[in-house]
Amino acid sequence: MSDLDEDYTIIKEINQGNSAIVFLAEGLEDHKQFAVKNITKAHILESPQNILSLISEIEVMRKISHPHLMTLHKVYESNSTISLVMDFLPAGDFFQRLQHKHRFPESLSAKLMTNLLDALFYLHSNHIIHRDLKPENILMISKDNDYDFKICDFGLSCINKDVQFLQCGSPGYIAPEILNRQSYTNKVDIFSAGVILYIMLSGYSPFIGKDIDDVLMKNKECKIRVNKKPWNKVSELGIDFVKRLMNPDPNCRLSAEEALRHLWIVKYRSDYLDLVGISATMDVGLS
CATH class of the missing domain: 3.30.200.20 (Phosphorylase Kinase; domain 1)
Structure with missing residues (x-):
């Protein structure tokens, strides 16, 4: 038109x-x-x-x-x-929300991650890889709600059933296989989601450097540290979930469907179901 x-x-x-x-x-x-x-x-x-x-x-x-x-x-x-x-979503992006809130409790983080992984499961089921998932590309629906959003900016996305080779993404959120110039699949989106969760739970990025090249180097090395404050306040299940999402080996990294069935997600989804009066003993599957 x-x-x-x-x-x-x-x-x-x-x-x-x-x-x-x-x-x-x-x-x-x-x-x-x-x-x-x-x-x-x-x-x-x-x-x-x-x-x-x-x-x-x-x-x-x-x-x-x-x-x-x-x-x-x-x-x-x-x-x-x-x-x-x-x-039109006037409530700002998730990066701004992170700057304001600094850290999120596990219960709230699990709600956002459930929605994020559900969206990724939908994309991946339709053979779509976003390839630039980061807080700036998550637009919040409401100023009063920290877990309802819409993923935007599909300029680097692709529709393909085969492995990919194009190097793309944002420093600090790129899966190591892309930085190592290896072929990759939709699990690059899962790694980016893991970085977002890491920031939500800790209040800082897993890959901090003095400039972009330094950030990219640490991003490529992918040494995940969860042995200092405030990680001592995060549950073992939460830490395990972060590690599984950010596993540098894509073959060992969770898929979106597997991540939605991780015990950390199930635990907090069950807590939510209890709150709204639904039995937490029901089969917790994909939403």
Whole structure:
């Protein structure tokens, strides 16, 4: 479609990056608010990889439908831009939430991880790898809720049943097999989820360095330390879960389905079921 202005009123700019500007817009018919991501064609045409990334992002987002994944509603094209109309989530991203909260209790961390892993299980079941999972790409639904969100930014995602080789991701969240230039599978997303959980439980990153190269080196070495404060306040099950998600060997790393059945997840899901009056002795499977 080409007539964005006939369907939406642009209200204001809400974010800007190197290649795109995100606007708050309102539908002229339903008066609902949306985020419109305007991507300049000049940037897209700078390299074949930029073209492939945009095509992949649109292809993936048209394929998915899940409560914890960003929805792509419409795509418009003008002479100078491609516009993606998506959900508008004004509560900020999870990185901002981490900066404000610093650390999360295990019960709350388990709720968020259950939702995150459920979304990854859905993606992986549909042969989709996100490849850039990090707190900045998790948009919160509410300011009063710390575990409901939507994963966004599918620019590095791919749909493929085979192993992958493209090196991509964000320093500090990249699975070691990518940094070692090895082939990889959807378990790279599980490693990134493990890094997010590590930060939630400890309040700091597992890979701290003086610059990006130093961070990448430590990320590649993947020496996970859980032997100092505040890890002494984290349960053995919680520590075991972090280690299994961040195992440097992808063959030993949990899948999304296996992670959802880990005892740490089951324990806190059972506690939640008890709170809402459902028997915790029921079979706890995938949501």
